[in-house]
Amino acid sequence: MSNSSNSYQPPRFKYQDVIDELEAVAKVADSLLAPNNAHIIPQTIDALEGSRLHDGFYNWQLNQPITTRRSEGEHHPGSNGPYDLEGRLCYSWRIKPEKQGRKKTPAQSFVVEGNISTRMELFGKQRAHDAVDERLAAWRFEIGDNVSPGVFFHSQVSWHIPASVHNSDCDIPRFPCFLMTPGECLDFLLGELFQIEWPKLQQAHSTDVKRWSASQGYRMSRLLEQSRKVIEASAGVSPWIALKTWKPDDSGFMLR
Amino acid sequence: MSKRFAPFVLVDDNVDQTLPPLVHALGADAVIGIDYPADFDSGSSSNTLGKIRRASVLLVDHNLMDTKRDHGPLEPLTGSGLLAALPGIAAGHNDSDPATQPFRLRADVIYSGKLDQLASVDLRPGVHSMAAPVLGREHVVARMNNVDWVLSKSRKDRPPPQEDLAVLSELAAAVATALRNRKIGTESPETALRKLMKLSLRGWGGRAVEQIEDMHPPLQAIASGDALAAIRWLLHIALPFPGCLHELRDVALALRLDPAWLRSNDKALLSLSGHIAAAAYSGALSAFQGKRWWKAGIDALIWEKTEGRFYDQPVLRSLAKSLTGDSDAKTIDLATPVLVVDEDFRRTDVVAELDKCVQVQPDDWPPSVEFPWIEIDRVQRSPRLLSLVVPKDSARVE
Numbered sequence: 001m002s003n004s005s006n007s008y009q010p011p012r013f014k015y016q017d018v019i020d021e022l023e024a025v026a027k028v029a030d031s032l033l034a035p036n037n038a039h040i041i042p043q044t045i046d047a048l049e050g051s052r053l054h055d056g057f058y059n060w061q062l063n064q065p066i067t068t069r070r071s072e073g074e075h076h077p078g079s080n081g082p083y084d085l086e087g088r089l090c091y092s093w094r095i096k097p098e099k100q101g102r103k104k105t106p107a108q109s110f111v112v113e114g115n116i117s118t119r120m121e122l123f124g125k126q127r128a129h130d131a132v133d134e135r136l137a138a139w140r141f142e143i144g145d146n147v148s149p150g151v152f153f154h155s156q157v158s159w160h161i162p163a164s165v166h167n168s169d170c171d172i173p174r175f176p177c178f179l180m181t182p183g184e185c186l187d188f189l190l191g192e193l194f195q196i197e198w199p200k201l202q203q204a205h206s207t208d209v210k211r212w213s214a215s216q217g218y219r220m221s222r223l224l225e226q227s228r229k230v231i232e233a234s235a236g237v238s239p240w241i242a243l244k245t246w247k248p249d250d251s252g253f254m255l256r
Numbered sequence: 257m258s259k260r261f262a263p264f265v266l267v268d269d270n271v272d273q274t275l276p277p278l279v280h281a282l283g284a285d286a287v288i289g290i291d292y293p294a295d296f297d298s299g300s301s302s303n304t305l306g307k308i309r310r311a312s313v314l315l316v317d318h319n320l321m322d323t324k325r326d327h328g329p330l331e332p333l334t335g336s337g338l339l340a341a342l343p344g345i346a347a348g349h350n351d352s353d354p355a356t357q358p359f360r361l362r363a364d365v366i367y368s369g370k371l372d373q374l375a376s377v378d379l380r381p382g383v384h385s386m387a388a389p390v391l392g393r394e395h396v397v398a399r400m401n402n403v404d405w406v407l408s409k410s411r412k413d414r415p416p417p418q419e420d421l422a423v424l425s426e427l428a429a430a431v432a433t434a435l436r437n438r439k440i441g442t443e444s445p446e447t448a449l450r451k452l453m454k455l456s457l458r459g460w461g462g463r464a465v466e467q468i469e470d471m472h473p474p475l476q477a478i479a480s481g482d483a484l485a486a487i488r489w490l491l492h493i494a495l496p497f498p499g500c501l502h503e504l505r506d507v508a509l510a511l512r513l514d515p516a517w518l519r520s521n522d523k524a525l526l527s528l529s530g531h532i533a534a535a536a537y538s539g540a541l542s543a544f545q546g547k548r549w550w551k552a553g554i555d556a557l558i559w560e561k562t563e564g565r566f567y568d569q570p571v572l573r574s575l576a577k578s579l580t581g582d583s584d585a586k587t588i589d590l591a592t593p594v595l596v597v598d599e600d601f602r603r604t605d606v607v608a609e610l611d612k613c614v615q616v617q618p619d620d621w622p623p624s625v626e627f628p629w630i631e632i633d634r635v636q637r638s639p640r641l642l643s644l645v646v647p648k649d650s651a652r653v654e
Contacts, residue, residue: 204551211610
């Protein structure tokens with residue numbers, strides 16, 4: 001049905017791919033991000049670059065969210081959506097640089113283990129109503145680990161917790177997902193908030209999108225191929241449960 | 257031509273031999289020869305400076321050293337040296353009034369049989385030179401030497417005479433256009449540049465303006481009235497490098513068409529040209545070394561024709577076949593195609609898969625332009641190219 005946890009290998013990412021993606025998204029999305037956000041992405045790229053010389057685990061995280069400019073109905077293709085929305089994204093990735101050779105040689109790749117979560121929120125209001133902004137939606141794109149119940153690459157939505165409930169740590173449902181890196185998640189968020197403008201900006205900045213598109217495309221293709229293999233090899237259990245319980249057994253399966 | 261533009265003026269130490277081919281190409285009335293250094297001697301210098309002042313294009317030989325005579329210690333011995341010294345020479349003859357004419361009012365061209373000397377190319381066998389030859393990189397060598405253009409006298413390097421003529425005529429026309437615009441220095445530099453490039457703000461024009469700004473035009477110089485700074489930016493940056501304007505090969509790539517196939521297929525080219533006419537660049541220097549199109553205009557056309565599916569390769573290929581009127585049009589079947597440069601960083605019609613290429617950063621590549629792509633296997637065979645790979649790609653060529 002699926003590989004056992006004994007054969008689990010945490011996924012690996014190339015530093016350069018993750019950095020290229022974030023750099024490119026930040027450049028192409030410049031006019032869609034809040035004006036006071038200019039420093040956030042360069043700072044977090046610096047932090048990731050710095051981790052290349054780090055021994056052991058490193059928490060790559062963004063405490064101050066990347067915030068979009070306000071989408072005024074642009075979440076509908078005709079810019080006539082009923083909401084004015086602002087997106088926020090932050091993340092926390094526990095990574096381990098894969099250093100090879102001499103101690104001072106920067107790592108070219110890292111593995112992810114433990115808490116790998118990118119969180120997105122929408123704040124805003126219905127345009128027709130003169131209300132104050134509220135949090136309207138929140139979700140996360142996450143990568144599981146050896147003991148997580150699956151599906152391994154998944155997204156989760158935040159619960160609306162009634163006042164009578166004290167423990168809010170319920171982590172279902174987990175929807176299958178093939179977006180992983182912060183750059184990809186920002187791509188997703190911008191694509192939702194700016195249905196026309198975001199693809200148009202990507203077309204206008206085609207030179208900046210090339211590298212990012214190549215690495216993202218490769219990862220997505222490999223994950224979808226892998227998922228198809230798991231589904232086709234399922235026996236004695238539904239393909240969904242096979243996919244849900246699958247964990248990577250080749251840490252390099254998404255490396256170009 | 258002589259009626260439309262101020263004359264072309266040639267300064268050469270061997271003017272009797274150099275002048276006839278130019279006269280043949282440009283017309284006897286259009287070209288004035290100046291013998292160097294004889295015509296700069298004190299007795300005739302005012303007349304000489306007067307001729308230079310009237311020039312729309314000043315062609316100056318590179319090597320001005322005459323081995324048969326002694327040169328004064330301050331006498332310029334190269335074309336770029338003479339061009340740099342001209343304001344001083346003029347001032348020494350009370351021939352210039354900096355208060356009223358702070359900027360040059362002509363295009364400066366180095367016209368030489370030894371252009372490779374300008375690019376510091378050492379062609380001796382076994383010499384490991386980082387430089388690249390001039391042919392096809394005139395814009396780079398011109399920028400390095402602080403002139404508007406460089407043109408070869410050498411028969412082997414030279415394009416056919418009519419192409420020489422076209423280059424010089426376009427330069428003269430651009431100078432005339434820039435100088436006619438009396439509002440430069442009074443209106444916003446962005447507006448002045450947009451008018452020079454004949455760009456309307458309607459439709460995709462706003463996006464084109466952003467793409468112009470990405471190429472860092474000399475807005476401060478234009479704002480202070482230097483009309484020819486914009487012409488030089490067009491010659492050195494905006495026209496030869498990919499960015500706000502597409503060459504034919506960029507249009508082909510955007511449509512997933514094989515650029516070499518398109519270039520050699522007149523019927524397809526004619527059909528396509530009709531469909532993309534609204535995006536054609538018609539501003540200053542629009543016919544300089546080939547036609548160009550606004551990237552924003554081509555993007556908008558593709559967006560409209562594909563209903564926003566500009567990234568969908570089958571849809572694009574179908575559009576390419578429709579626009580060329582050729583159902584057998586040769587299309588590109590690569591996931592992420594890039595145009596590559598040759599080993600001397602000249603743009604080519606060769607398309608390769610991005611994953612099989614790296615970017616290199618030649619010293620003379622403008623930082624505002626995407627660094628050029630080149631195939632990994634070619635880089636791995638060349639120590640010179642290996643040393644120029646961008647840091648982010650260095651692990652991919654080890």
